[in-house]
Amino acid sequence: METSGEMLKSYLLLVDRMPRIMELPTLMRQLKSNTTEIFILHFLLNNGSQYGTDIVKATGLTTSAVTQICDKLEQEELIERTRSDQDRRYVSISITRKGGRALDKIFGIMASKLVENIRELNDEDADELLLHLRSVEHLILKRKELVAKQR
Numbered sequence: 001m002e003t004s005g006e007m008l009k010s011y012l013l014l015v016d017r018m019p020r021i022m023e024l025p026t027l028m029r030q031l032k033s034n035t036t037e038i039f040i041l042h043f044l045l046n047n048g049s050q051y052g053t054d055i056v057k058a059t060g061l062t063t064s065a066v067t068q069i070c071d072k073l074e075q076e077e078l079i080e081r082t083r084s085d086q087d088r089r090y091v092s093i094s095i096t097r098k099g100g101r102a103l104d105k106i107f108g109i110m111a112s113k114l115v116e117n118i119r120e121l122n123d124e125d126a127d128e129l130l131l132h133l134r135s136v137e138h139l140i141l142k143r144k145e146l147v148a149k150q151r
Contacts, residue, residue, distance in 0.1 A: 011136065023113050033106070036061070037069055041078060041095055041103045049082075049094040078102055 019025065019035075028034050036059065043058050044050060055066050070093060073079040078099035084090035095103070118126060 024110070027106075027109060027113065037073060037078075038103070038106055040066075040069060040073065041099050044079065044093065044095040045100060045103060049092040051090060051092060055093065073099070 024035070039059065040055055043055065047054075052063065052066055052070065055061075055070070056063055059066065061069075070079060070081070074081060076098075077096055079093055080096050081091045081093055084092070118129065121129065
């Protein structure tokens, strides 16, 4: 039985290797995108319209970095910015239909790469891998809920 420290090291190793297994760097170059841009699009898709400060908190980036990324995403028509009628200082950011389609395309390609790379697994091993990934996701979500309750 692995200790929690060993499990953490195994998990971090997997997280580190996963982008390379899925050929993510090559894919990002082909799509002229990066993981932060994809994260922001996904964040907006899942959470609806957000303010820049919400994206700053979600990404851990500086305000100027988020502004720069959003400038690029807006120029590519993947997001749109809308100023508040009540207070023009507040700008909400939302994903566009084009942004949603781009995200679908990216996730489709990533899913294909993942399937391609784990194709050699038998059904039982593939099911076990999915079970473990869902367990990790559940633990992460549970941890986030606990942290949110403590605030």
